[in-house]
Amino acid sequence: MSAGVAGGEWGDSVVEARRTALITGASSGIGAALARVLASRGITVGLVARRQDRLAEALADCRTDAPDSQYFVEDLAAGNLTGADRGTRRHGSA
Numbered sequence: 829m830s831a832g833v834a835g836g837e838w839g840d841s842v843v844e845a846r847r848t849a850l851i852t853g854a855s856s857g858i859g860a861a862l863a864r865v866l867a868s869r870g871i872t873v874g875l876v877a878r879r880q881d882r883l884a885e886a887l888a889d890c891r892t893d894a895p896d897s898q899y900f901v902e903d904l905a906a907g908n909l910t911g912a913d914r915g916t917r918r919h920g921s922a
Contacts, residue, residue, distance in 0.1 A: 869893070
């Protein structure tokens with residue numbers, strides 16, 4: 829049996845012990861859904877995706893229960909990421 833974040837050997841305790849999660853592909857689909865679920869548990873989430881408009885919507889939902897959550901607009905498929913060298917744009921700071 830494989831262990832996973834949602835169950836198995838690790839269960840919820842690993843995610844909840846950290847209290848912070850970075851979610852890629854967070855502007856739609858599974859990534860956005862996961863971000864909302866984790867935030868609803870009070871876990872601060874960092875949302876990463878290319879589409880700023882959708883990230884802003886997901887962030888607004890997440891901040892209901894996790895007000896310190898933020899989003900980062902980045903195309904992770906572009907490769908060779910070095911953070912500051914690529915000019916990562918951080919948004920949603922208080």
